[in-house]
Amino acid sequence: MCGIVGYTGFQDAYQVVINGLRRLEYRGYDSAGVVLEQPHHFDVAKTKGKVDDLVAISKDFVGRAHVGMGHTRWATHGVPSDNNSHPHLSNNGKIALVHNGIIENYDVLKIMLTEKGFTFKSETDTEVLVNLIQYFMDTHPEMDFPTAVRSALNEVYGAYAITVLHDDFPGVLVVARLGSPLAIGLGNNEYFIASDASPFVEFTKEAVYLEEGHMATISLEKGVDIRNIKDNVKITPQIQELKLSLEQIEKGGYEHFMLKEIFEQPKSILDTLRGRLLVDEGIIKMAGIWDHLERINQAQKITIIACGTSWHAGLIGEYLIEEFARIPVEVEYASEFRYRNPIITEKDIVIAISQSGETADTMAAIKMAKEKGAFIYGICNVVDSSIARITDAGSYTHAGPEIGVASTKAFTAQLTILALIALKLGKHNGHLSNQEFMRLITELDTIPQKVEEVLEGTHQITKEIARKFVDAQNFLYLGRGYNFPAALEGALKLKEISYIHAEGYPAAEMKHGPIALIDENMPIVIIAPKQGHYDKIVSNVQEIKARKGKVIAVVNRGDTQVADMADYVIEFPETSECFSPIVASVPLQLLAYYIAVFRGANVDQPRNLAKSVTVE
Numbered sequence: 235m236c237g238i239v240g241y242t243g244f245q246d247a248y249q250v251v252i253n254g255l256r257r258l259e260y261r262g263y264d265s266a267g268v269v270l271e272q273p274h275h276f277d278v279a280k281t282k283g284k285v286d287d288l289v290a291i292s293k294d295f296v297g298r299a300h301v302g303m304g305h306t307r308w309a310t311h312g313v314p315s316d317n318n319s320h321p322h323l324s325n326n327g328k329i330a331l332v333h334n335g336i337i338e339n340y341d342v343l344k345i346m347l348t349e350k351g352f353t354f355k356s357e358t359d360t361e362v363l364v365n366l367i368q369y370f371m372d373t374h375p376e377m378d379f380p381t382a383v384r385s386a387l388n389e390v391y392g393a394y395a396i397t398v399l400h401d402d403f404p405g406v407l408v409v410a411r412l413g414s415p416l417a418i419g420l421g422n423n424e425y426f427i428a429s430d431a432s433p434f435v436e437f438t439k440e441a442v443y444l445e446e447g448h449m450a451t452i453s454l455e456k457g458v459d460i461r462n463i464k465d466n467v468k469i470t471p472q473i474q475e476l477k478l479s480l481e482q483i484e485k486g487g488y489e490h491f492m493l494k495e496i497f498e499q500p501k502s503i504l505d506t507l508r509g510r511l512l513v514d515e516g517i518i519k520m521a522g523i524w525d526h527l528e529r530i531n532q533a534q535k536i537t538i539i540a541c542g543t544s545w546h547a548g549l550i551g552e553y554l555i556e557e558f559a560r561i562p563v564e565v566e567y568a569s570e571f572r573y574r575n576p577i578i579t580e581k582d583i584v585i586a587i588s589q590s591g592e593t594a595d596t597m598a599a600i601k602m603a604k605e606k607g608a609f610i611y612g613i614c615n616v617v618d619s620s621i622a623r624i625t626d627a628g629s630y631t632h633a634g635p636e637i638g639v640a641s642t643k644a645f646t647a648q649l650t651i652l653a654l655i656a657l658k659l660g661k662h663n664g665h666l667s668n669q670e671f672m673r674l675i676t677e678l679d680t681i682p683q684k685v686e687e688v689l690e691g692t693h694q695i696t697k698e699i700a701r702k703f704v705d706a707q708n709f710l711y712l713g714r715g716y717n718f719p720a721a722l723e724g725a726l727k728l729k730e731i732s733y734i735h736a737e738g739y740p741a742a743e744m745k746h747g748p749i750a751l752i753d754e755n756m757p758i759v760i761i762a763p764k765q766g767h768y769d770k771i772v773s774n775v776q777e778i779k780a781r782k783g784k785v786i787a788v789v790n791r792g793d794t795q796v797a798d799m800a801d802y803v804i805e806f807p808e809t810s811e812c813f814s815p816i817v818a819s820v821p822l823q824l825l826a827y828y829i830a831v832f833r834g835a836n837v838d839q840p841r842n843l844a845k846s847v848t849v850e
């Protein structure tokens with residue numbers, strides 16, 4: 235989604251802003267813009283397209299200013315176009331604003347402002363907000379700039395992170411957030427503003443994450459003044475030390491972030507297990523869950539809410555928790571859950587899974603479940619993200635920053651956490667014998683090594699297979715049991731980065747419909763580990779081959795039965811069925827990656843997609 239960068243200090247604001255926008259490219263966007271503060275006017279450049287397109291039209295901005303801001307836009311109101319790109323200026327040209335989010339009541343405000351004589355150049359909700367600020371200043375001459383911003387914000391509904399400049403208040407940046415994240419980097423005689431800390435991590439390790447409903451007025455003279463938007467109450471900033479390093483957010487020699495992140499999985503899974511899985515002591519130590527074990531174990535049911543890839547992780551979580559802890563689990567799309575009237579009581583536990591911790595639908599679903607009295611457990615990757623902060627307890631997946639839009643290492647880290655939770659609950663409530671618990675945790679401990687092996691063993695072969703299917707128009711992904719959600723995830727990876735239509739199904743469902751699609755042109759990826767329902771999968775493969783479908787079999791090392799029938803074989807090391815999606819997902823990620831690369835697609839920033847979906 236949209237990215238915001240702002241700067242005031244001694245450096246060249248243009249360079250800081252442009253470099254910062256590049257760091258935020260991963261969020262997904264379709265246009266970009268920059269504004270620099272000049273004596274009595276703004277220098278503005280904005281365009282549909284990428285940051286490179288912006289640089290092409292604004293190169294001569296270098297060295298012009300020490301205060302400025304920039305924006306990458308992911309279109310919501312109005313098509314991607316130069317006019318709709320941010321920044322937007324007020325009618326009098328004195329106020330410049332960049333915005334991430336949606337102003338839901340922009341249409342009524344636009345009518346009101348139009349009646350007052352305001353005109354609009356774009357179709358955006360943002361241009362309404364900037365003119366609303368002007369309107370407050372025009373009609374209340376005594377009002378200063380931050381007060382006008384606050385007054386305008388108190389009139390709008392929706393979600394926003396904004397940064398605003400005013401020509402008559404040089405060197406002052408006003409920022410605010412409700413629903414969309416915003417961080418303030420505290421440098422030495424300089425301040426940075428950004429949607430996350432990545433644009434300023436090389437300049438400072440100290441940041442303030444603006445809280446929901448707060449705004450800040452920032453200037454070199456007066457520092458950072460944080461207020462509550464609603465009633466202007468002053469708030470003491472909570473300064474945080476950034477753990478993020480530059481190395482983590484660079485490609486490190488890989489062609490794409492996605493490939494780097496796929497290869498980081500042995501480490502990210504290990505980091506997620508570190509300090510939690512203590513095999514020698516025979517325990518799982520999870521600070522987040524420890525204090526709440528009783529409550530969770532006595533839960534009437536657990537509802538897992540998430541979106542996209544995180545929802546697929548949730549489905550596997552359901553299998554894990556029901557198998558080992560015998561607590562009923564339901565998995566819901568957060569976007570559906572929030573708009574129906576689900577039966578949730580204070581006896582329920584809700585587990586919210588989100589890589590970014592900012593997904594608007596998941597946030598809203600959590601708030602609803604909280605109102606109904608449920609205990610909310612969060613599984614997030616981004617430390618201190620909004621979801622991490624509003625949940626009652628939780629565990630971080632320590633996957634490190636995930637920059638490729640298509641989630642890979644965050645997914646396998648989510649599966650790792652869910653396995654830990656299920657085993658911990660099962661051990662605690664006695665459904666899992668000590669012997670079985672020890673067998674499973676000993677095996678879980680080997681998963682990083684198995685993922686390492688699968689990367690080494692399948693990298694080349696998946697690349698070769700990918701080459702054969704560059705022109706495919708459809709794909710089916712099939713799996714049973716724990717690997718049915720892995721099939722869904724494999725299909726999602728392929729469609730989001732290669733734009734090939736792909737569907738995942740439980741293998742047995744094939745005969746209830748999708749089998750009609752199978753002919754010699756249909757590639758079918760089938761996940762068939764030895765454990766679970768292997769003999770049933772063998773029959774499914776026979777049914778596919780009888781209809782001449784092209785089978786890409788993802789099987790355990792040394793498999794002969796399915797492998798002999800398949801057109802292409804990808805092998806992965808054997809592991810218990812419950813952990814097999816972690817290992818089997820890796821070659822599926824590689825397959826999607828290479829098909830997309832060979833099709834010339836922009837793997838890290840696929841069209842229309844955003845990394846953190848902060849609008850509904």
Ligand code: F6R
Pocket residue numbers: 541542543544545587588589590591592593596639640641642726727730845846847
């Ligand atoms: C797919 C992908 C998305 C996200 C979804 C939820 O590769 O990344 O489907 O999983 O948008 O995002 P989070 O996990 O940040 O809530």
